[in-house]
Amino acid sequence: MIDKIKEHIAEVEKFTTQAKEDIENFRIKYLGKKGLLNEFFAEFRNVPNEQKKEFGQTINKLKEAAQEKVNALKEALENKAEEKGVYGDLTRPAQPMEIGARHPISLVKNQITDIFSRIGFNVSEGPEIEDDWHNFTALNLPEYHPARDMQDTFFIQTNPDILLRTHTSSVQVRYMENNKPPIRTISPGRVYRNEAISARSHCFFHQIEGLYIDKEVSFADLKQTLQHFTKEMFGKSKIRLRPSYFPFTEPSAEIDVYWGLATETDHKITKGTGWLEIGGCGMVDPNVLTNCGIDPTEYSGFAFGVGIDRIAMLLHQIGDIRLLSENDVRFLEQFKSAL
Incomplete structure (x- = not known):
């Protein structure tokens, strides 16, 4: 079980996206009420006593990694939205300049x-x-x-x-x-x-x-x-x-x-x-x-x-x-x- 949690930690660290929907799905998957972290916490009572300490530390590490990843992705998305609000969509063609005329x-x-x-x-x-x-x-x-x-x-x-x-x-x-x-x-x-x-x-x-x-x-x-x-x-x-x-x-x-x-x-x-x-x-x-x-x-x-x-x-x-x-x-x- 601990190895399985470590695999999820590696998956969390590799995860990246720029879509708001993907970030929310990621959060629900790990941090939601029916997410993987609650499932792992529910398994805590079935873990042998000698493994409880390591098991708990690993779960907390997964929780921290998932929370930090969600926060980092949301911050990056907000910064991009703010930049777009100030400068507009930098990928769009520029507005045409007004052409003058000779008198x-x-x-x-x-x-x-x-x-x-x-x-x-x-x-x-x-x-x-x-x-x-x-x-x-x-x-x-x-x-x-x-x-x-x-x-x-x-x-x-x-x-x-x-x-x-x-x-x-x-x-x-x-x-x-x-x-x-x-x-x-x-x-x-x-x-x-x-x-x-x-x-x-x-x-x-x-x-x-x-x-x-x-x-x-x-x-x-x-x-x-x-x-x-x-x-x-x-x-x-x-x-x-x-x-x-x-x-x-x-x-x-x-x-x-x-x-x-x-x-x-x-x-x-x-x-x-x-x-x-x-x-x-x-x-x-x-x-x-x-x-x-x-x-x-x-x-x-x-x-x-x-x-x-x-x-x-x-x-x-x-x-x-x-x-x-x-x-x-x-x-x-x-x-x-x-x-």
Whole structure:
């Protein structure tokens, strides 16, 4: 009988499980009211007197081993449950991370940049806080020139020579001052004008301006470049150039692209005409070339500028320009598929 109890002690020491049901069955088998330990204790009276001491010690050893095993297995199970409660099931796949999205302004700016980079234009950038020379004077807009009033400038109150740039043409001036022709560059960026905020206009918006200077550059080159751009950007090459006035180009023109009147938003953005003004253009004025250290008798060039916000509104059917700067997550989440 003692040998049989010792066999059970060895079995108890080897037993292991991670299932709660198996632990409970093990406890009932040895420690329950009808378990093996009670059976062995019941046999105690039948054991010869000379073996009672050893028999009792062996039974107690089995009881202690079984109780310690149950306690150890329960503690391990509780620790595992606590770890799962804190960290979750570590064997499960991780929760998917929220994917961000590019802003529609960034999407359009990158698309325009790609179009012009494929035909040899590089990208140039400059400061948003600009001085009078680069923003106005070098661009054939001397002090008290009436055309300055067209741009409703934000001046720095403590220094009237410092302002928030009204166009990215200031970047072109800086580029011409530091580079020799031939020049092909586009200048994307944010610009500021003191205008009333409405569904169609804002006090800050985004432009991308292009500049090409070389020998024998003509207005025909400008038109061909703009037709290539509108074809790549909109899938349409129907444009019109309306005579206009800009102090830094001569002759000058407004750029209109025909989009059509397929939707209500098209009617709203184009004022019912189907034509959308996307920017201005013209041949660089010789005075601008002279101010930037380029000989106008040897070189000529063209410049153009388009509004990124307006193109974004057209491409994505956005009816209110204010949505582009309000950071409404519900609006921005619509562009996740446009990464």
